[in-house]
Amino acid sequence: MLDGVRGLAILLVVLSHSWKVWPAEERGTLGSLEALFSSGSVAVSIFFVITGFLVTRTLVRRLDEVGPVGPLAWFTGRVLRITVQVWVLLGAVYLASRVDGTDVTPPAVTRESLLSAAGYTWNTYVRENALSARSDIGALYFLCIDIQVLSALLLAILVLARARTVLTLGVLVLLVGSSVWRALAYEQDGWFSATLTTTTRMDSILWGVAAALLVDRLTALRRHGDGLLGAATLVIGGCVVSTAFWGLEAYFTVVGPVIGAATALLVIADTAPRPRAGYADRLWDWPPLVVLGRASLTVFLWHIPVFEAVARHTPEWHPLPRTLVAVALLAVVVVVVERLVARPVTSWVGRLSEKSARRPARDTAQLPTPEAVRA
Template identity: 35%
Template structure:
C-alpha cells in the first residue's frame, strides 16, 4: 500500500472541473427540446450523440463528484480531528441546498404571480416538499402526473445525497479497515451492476431512470476509485498514458450511450470504467499537456465550477421562457433562455453560493468534527465542580473547641 500520493495541483483540479464542464454542456443541450425543434436530430448521428446525452453527462457528475467527496471523507479520517459523520452529512447537505432552496423559493413565487403557470398550488407544494427533503426521485416514480415537470431534472440531487449517505456510513464503519472498505465498495458495485440489469430489463424504463439503486453504480464506482487510490501507487508510471487513452475512449462512448437502452447495457458500465480510469490516472500523476488542453481549458473549467448553478436553473428557465414565447422563432427564444439562465445563475451565486462557501470554510466545522459532545460534557462537569466549590465556600465554617 502506497500512501504517498502527490497532492492535487492546479492542473489536476482544472481537469476535473473541465470534464464537469463538458457534462453540464451535454445536460443542458439534452434539455433544449423545450426551446428548439428536434425532429432533425434523430436523422444525424453526431447531433443525436450530443443532444441526447443527458445520462452520459450525469454519469460524469456522479463518478467525479463521488470520487472527490470520498477522498475528502478519507482525508477527514486521517486528519487530527477525525471524521464526524453527522458533520460530514450536514456539510454535504448545505453544499447542495444553498442554491436549491433559493430556486424552490423562486418557483413558489412564480407559481403565485405567473398567470401562465400550468401547475396547481397543490402540485407545486408537493413538488417543493419532496425536492427539499431529497426524496424527489422516489416521489416521481409514482406521482409523475402530479408533479412539476419543469423540476424533473432535480432527481439527480436526491440520488446524489442518498448515495452519499451510504458511502459515508461505509467509510465510517470501516474507518479502521481501509482494505475492507475497498472490498465492500467493490462488492456493492457488483451488486449495483446486477440490479441495474435486472430492473432495466423487467420494469419500466421510467422507473430505472429514477430509482436510486439503479443509478448508484456510477457514484459507487467513483467512491471505489477514491478508496482504492492509495493501493494503486505502483501504477503511477502508467497513469499519464492511461489518462489519455481513457479520455479518448470517452468519445465513442458518447455515441454508444445515446439511447436509454444502450445506457443501461454494458456500454453504461464501460462508461463508468472509463471515467474511473480517467480520475484515478489524473490523481496518480499530473495529467499530460494534451489532456489539460482538451478538458482543462478556461472555458470548460469555468463551466465546471459553475455547473451546480447551471444545472439547477437551466431546466425551469427553459420551461418558463418556452411557455411565454410560443410565437417567437426558436433562435430568439434560445438566446433569451440562455441570457435569463445566466442571470439566474449569477443571482444564485451572489445570494446563496458565496454564503454557503464562506460558511463551509469556517473553522467551526473542525471544532465540531473534533467532538462537540465531549466538549459539552467537559464544560458541564467543570460547571458542576465550580458550583460545588461555590456552595461549600458559602457554608458556615465549623468551629472546633477543645473539651
C-alpha cells in the same frame, strides 16, 4: 482538471434538455452531432463518479486526521451548501407559480412537489406521481440519489473505520451487483422506473468510491498517468458519441458501466504527477470548461426552470430566438445566483470545514482542497 470534466458534463446536460425550447422534431437530423443533444445520462454518470471520488477521499482523510467528528462535520456542511441552493430554487419556483398565469400546475401539486424535493425524496415522488409532478424541477432527482447514496457511504465509513479492507471489498461487491441490477431493472420495469431508482443509478457513484479507496494502492497504474488520462478521455468521448446511435438500453446495459470505469480511471490519472501537459490535459483545462464546471451545480439547478418558463411565454416564437433568449436568461440567472448565493455559502462552508479539520495544537491538519469543498 476535474472542473473541466464537470464543465463538459454540465454542457451535455443542458444540451440534452434544450428540446424544451427547441423541440427535437424541429431540429432536423444532425447525424453524429445528435450525441451532443442526447448524452444527458452519460453526463450525469460522469458527475456521479467524480462526486463519489472526491467525497470519499475527503471523508476518509477527515476520519484519519480528526476522527468521527471530521467526516460528520464536513458532510453536514456539504449537504447544507447544496440544500441552501436547492431551497432558493424551490422558493423561486413557488413564488413564480403564484404570479405566473402561464403556470397551470395545481397549487396542491406544487406544494407536494417542492416539499418532496426539499426533503430529497423527489425521485420516489416522481416515480409514483409521474403524470402530475412538476416537470421544471424534474432533474433534481439526481441530487436526491446523490444525497441518499453518499449518506449511506458516510455511515459505512464511520462503522468500518478500522476495517478499511472490508469497506473496500463491500463497495466492490455493491458495484458489481448494482451494475447487473441496473440492466435487470431496465428490462423488467422500463427506463422511467430504472432512471428514478436509487439502486439502479448508484453504480456510477460507487465507481468513484471504489477509485478513491483503491487509488493509493494503484501505484503501478498511476505511473502511466499520461497514457491513462488520454485513454480515459478517448473512451469518454466514444461513450458520448455512441448516444447518437444507441438509446437508453445501451446505457443501462453496456455504456453505463463503461463510462463509469473510464471516468474512474480519469480521476485516478488526475492524482498522478504528469511531467508535461498533453492533449487531454489541455482539453480539460480549457478555461470555458473550467468556468462551467465551477458553476455546474448552479447551472444544473436552474437550466430546466428557466427553459420551461421561457417556453411557456413564447409559444409562437421561432425556436432559434427562443433558445437564444433562454440561454441568455440562464447565463444571467447563473451569474446572479453564483455571486449572491453559491459563492457566499461555499465560502462559509469552507471556513466551517477548516475549523472541523484542525487537530490539537501539536499536530498539523491537512485542509480540504477547493475541489473537495465543491464536491
